[in-house]
Amino acid sequence: xxxxxxxxxxxxxxxxxxxxxxxxxxxxxxxxxxxxxxxxxxxxxxxxxxxxxxxxxxxxxxxxxxxxxxxxxxxxxxxxxxxxxxxxxxxxxxxxxxxxxxx
Amino acid sequence: xxxxxxxxxxxxxxxxxxxxxxxxxxxxxxxxxxxxxxxxxxxxxxxxxxxxxxxxxxxxxxxxxxxxxxxxxxxxxxxxxxxxxxxxxxxxxxxxxxxxxxxxxxxxxxxxxxxxxxxxxxxxxxxxxxxxxxxxxxxxxxxxxxxxxxxxxxxxxxxxxxxxxxxxxxxxxxxxxxxxxxxxxxxxxxxxxxxxxxxxxxxxxxxxxxxxxxxxxxxxxxxxxxxxxxxxxxxxxxxxxxxxxxxxxxxxxxxxxxxxxxxxxxxxxxxxxxxxxxxxxxxxxxxxxxxxxxxxxxxxxxxxxxxxxxxxxxxxxxxxxxxxxxxxxxxxxxxxxxxxxxxxxxxxxxxxxxxxxxxxxxxxxxxxxxxxxxxxxxxxxxxxxxxxxxxxxxxxxxxxxxxxxxxxxxxxxxxxxxxxxxxxxxxxxxxxxxxxxxxxxxx
Numbered sequence: 126x127x128x129x130x131x132x133x134x135x136x137x138x139x140x141x142x143x144x145x146x147x148x149x150x151x152x153x154x155x156x157x158x159x160x161x162x163x164x165x166x167x168x169x170x171x172x173x174x175x176x177x178x179x180x181x182x183x184x185x186x187x188x189x190x191x192x193x194x195x196x197x198x199x200x201x202x203x204x205x206x207x208x209x210x211x212x213x214x215x216x217x218x219x220x221x222x223x224x225x226x227x228x
Numbered sequence: 229x230x231x232x233x234x235x236x237x238x239x240x241x242x243x244x245x246x247x248x249x250x251x252x253x254x255x256x257x258x259x260x261x262x263x264x265x266x267x268x269x270x271x272x273x274x275x276x277x278x279x280x281x282x283x284x285x286x287x288x289x290x291x292x293x294x295x296x297x298x299x300x301x302x303x304x305x306x307x308x309x310x311x312x313x314x315x316x317x318x319x320x321x322x323x324x325x326x327x328x329x330x331x332x333x334x335x336x337x338x339x340x341x342x343x344x345x346x347x348x349x350x351x352x353x354x355x356x357x358x359x360x361x362x363x364x365x366x367x368x369x370x371x372x373x374x375x376x377x378x379x380x381x382x383x384x385x386x387x388x389x390x391x392x393x394x395x396x397x398x399x400x401x402x403x404x405x406x407x408x409x410x411x412x413x414x415x416x417x418x419x420x421x422x423x424x425x426x427x428x429x430x431x432x433x434x435x436x437x438x439x440x441x442x443x444x445x446x447x448x449x450x451x452x453x454x455x456x457x458x459x460x461x462x463x464x465x466x467x468x469x470x471x472x473x474x475x476x477x478x479x480x481x482x483x484x485x486x487x488x489x490x491x492x493x494x495x496x497x498x499x500x501x502x503x504x505x506x507x508x509x510x511x512x513x514x515x516x517x518x519x520x521x522x523x524x525x526x527x528x529x530x531x532x533x534x535x536x537x538x539x540x541x542x543x544x545x546x547x548x549x550x551x552x553x554x555x556x557x558x559x560x561x562x563x564x565x566x567x568x569x570x571x572x573x574x575x576x577x578x579x580x581x582x583x584x585x586x587x588x589x590x591x592x593x594x595x596x597x598x599x600x601x602x603x604x605x606x607x608x609x610x611x612x613x614x615x616x617x618x619x620x621x622x623x624x625x626x627x628x629x630x631x632x633x634x635x636x637x638x639x640x641x642x643x644x645x646x647x648x649x650x651x652x653x654x655x656x657x658x659x660x661x662x663x664x665x666x667x668x669x670x671x
Contacts, residue, residue: 133315133332137307138324138370138451140361147248152286166603167542168262169269169593176270180278194603204395221285225230225240 153220157185162219163193177223191217229253229284231277233261235462239403242459243358251289255280262593319374324451326443330374341369344382344663353386354393357400359454363389367452375444381422381437383664384498385444387657388412391500392445392453394655401502401651403455407463408504408648410445411549413632414474415486416496418659421668424474428636431471438471445469470503473634479554480633481561488567488631489656496659501547501630502652505535507644512556517563520556521570525577528644532578532622535646537588541605543650546623549630550574552642557633571626583616630654 153159161181163174170193178190196217197210214222232240234256244252255277261269308318315332319325331337342349345365353363368385377385392399392410402410419426425435433439446469454460477484486497510527514520528550532539540546550570560570586596594600597620601611610620623629635641647653 131311132309133312133334134306134309135315135332135334136338136370137305138319138333138367138374138447140359140364140367140452142246142359142361144246144248144360146250149249149251149253149289152288154286156282156285172266173261173269173273176273177278177281180274184282221229223229223231223281225232 156181156188156221158187159185159220160189160191160218161221161223162191162196162214162217164196164222164224165193174223191219229255229281231255231257231281233257233259239459239462242454246358246360246454251291253284253289255284323456325374326446326450328443330447331376333370333373337373338366338369340379341372341377341382342366344379344667345369345386346383346660346663347386353389356393356453358403358460359452361452361454363393363452368448371447371451372440372444375447376436376440377444378422378436378440380664380667381441381444383496383659383661384414384418384422384441387498387659388441388445388500389448391498391655391657392449394657396653397500397655398651398653399449399453401648402449402453403461403463404648404651405462405464406504406648406651407466408502408652409467409469410449410652411470411501411503411645412441412445412472413485413499413501413630414472414497415477415484415491415499416494416659418496418661418664419474419477421496421661421664424472426474426476426478426634428639430474430634433471435471438474442469442471467503473551473632475632476554476634476637479558479637481554481558482567482631482633485630485632486656489654491656491658496661497656498659499630499654499656500652501549501645501654502647503549503645504648504651505531505646507531509641509643512640512642517560517565521560521565521573522577524550524552524556524642525574527642528574529578529580529622531644532646533580533584533588536592536648537585538592538594539646539649540622540624541589541594541600542648543653544607544624545653546628546649547630547647547654548623548628549632549645549654550642551632551634551645553635553639554633554637555640556642567631568626570631571629574629575621575623575626579619579621581617582610582620585620585622586616 174193181188181190197213230240232254237254237256240254244250257277258272308315312332316329319330347365349366351365356363368389372381372385391397414424422437424437430438449455475484485499486495487493489499491497512520512523514523582597589596597606598611600606601608
């Protein structure tokens with residue numbers, strides 16, 4: 126307690142974010158010929174990404190769709206796995222990453 | 229970009245903001261995809277989700293004016309000034325409390341706690357998820373004051389925060405819809421030094437050290453890590469926070485959990501584990517140690533299957549706990565069982581026929597064990613044959629089972645806890661006792 130009797134001057138229990146603003150990747154006006162990569166293995170991901178892939182193929186020519194089954198786990202449990210995930214995304218030359226399947 | 233069900237869009241937006249991407253591309257799936265018929269899923273993806281994906285990827289996104297980060301308080305600034313009642317009203321309004329009255333965190337009070345810290349006020353203890361904030365000594369002290377801790381609890385609290393920020397613990401999953409709660413296990417001389425209850429009723433709210441340290445962790449997760457209900461915390465139902473589980477080392481015939489986990493005897497250690505299910509506190513009635521351990525294995529199997537029989541497919545490691553009263557441990561030890569023997573016995577005798585495990589997997593929408601092996605979700609031993617009667621384990625290796633001796637010395641009960649595979653795996657940190665030793669030293 127400080128100041129007048131019965132009056133408390135208190136600090137905030139929440140901290141300050143130190144994260145910097147990350148620029149959003151620019152839009153891709155035409156998705157034709159692009160590489161779409163899917164990340165997620167659970168909650169019906171195999172079914173939903175197949176549907177999304179089919180709609181991409183129906184609407185855009187020459188799409189490369191990297192299935193979630195050909196991608197590593199989206200939930201890395203160590204910094205090493207995180208590095209591996211980023212490496213794979215670069216190796217696959219993903220123009221678009223769909224992280225999550227709506228579950 | 230990401231795809232989230234409508235209920236999770238707020239959380240996804242908050243996570244993006246914390247990561248510095250307030251205008252993260254998020255396509256929303258309407259409703260609960262997990263229970264929609266396949267034709268509805270297809271319709272929703274075609275008519276609702278896919279058009280959003282295309283629009284978000286191809287059209288310019290407005291630059292968000294929202295500040296990045298979840299919390300926006302000023303470090304060391306006075307947030308409010310008022311009476312006890314006014315402070316509590318202010319904290320409730322700001323959603324900085326757990327609904328119970330808090331102790332006002334004044335600078336003078338915080339200073340008392342900092343005297344027990346082994347590092348400077350601004351020192352980082354790790355990065356918190358999903359807020360991506362640095363966990364600092366000061367933030368520990370503030371939330372500890374609020375929770376009703378005593379200043380001398382600081383060494384324990386610092387180790388607790390260090391443990392939860394370990395990547396292995398996956399604290400980002402604390403807000404999983406499974407709604408699990410962290411359980412803090414404490415070992416070593418610190419138990420007696422702080423007056424932690426390791427005996428009768430230790431998991432009841434009541435004893436100050438056990439209760440307030442448990443409360444501290446929930447406040448810290450909420451205020452610093454960003455686990456606000458409906459934002460970072462997506463628990464479908466949730467569970468109350470647990471008081472600390474101190475091992476009853478004086479009455480145990482075995483080495484404490486901390487030594488099993490690789491620390492030196494005499495070290496004070498915290499181990500944080502996740503609890504998604506805690507079993508009935510089962511009475512053991514048996515006239516022989518062999519019957520006791522067999523009965524424990526049977527109950528263990530029931531609990532593991534009744535919680536989430538498919539949990540073994542959700543990570544390459546688990547940390548289920550078997551907590552037994554001292555009299556049970558002593559009876560088993562008297563018959564020659566070491567902790568390792570008990571781990572091995574439970575591992576072997578809780579196995580289930582593949583047919584039974586497959587039935588539990590199908591309840592979770594997961595294909596059979598053999599297919600799980602093909603997908604890399606289970607180790608090869610699960611597909612060594614096609615015999616539906618072959619026996620399969622419910623966890624990956626005997627040493628995953630965390631055995632703890634606690635509770636009333638002469639009461640014959642035990643319980644089992646189950647976690648959600650890799651979410652909140654048991655993670656330990658040694659407690660630096662230097663400041664507590666200094667406080668004890670004669671002047």
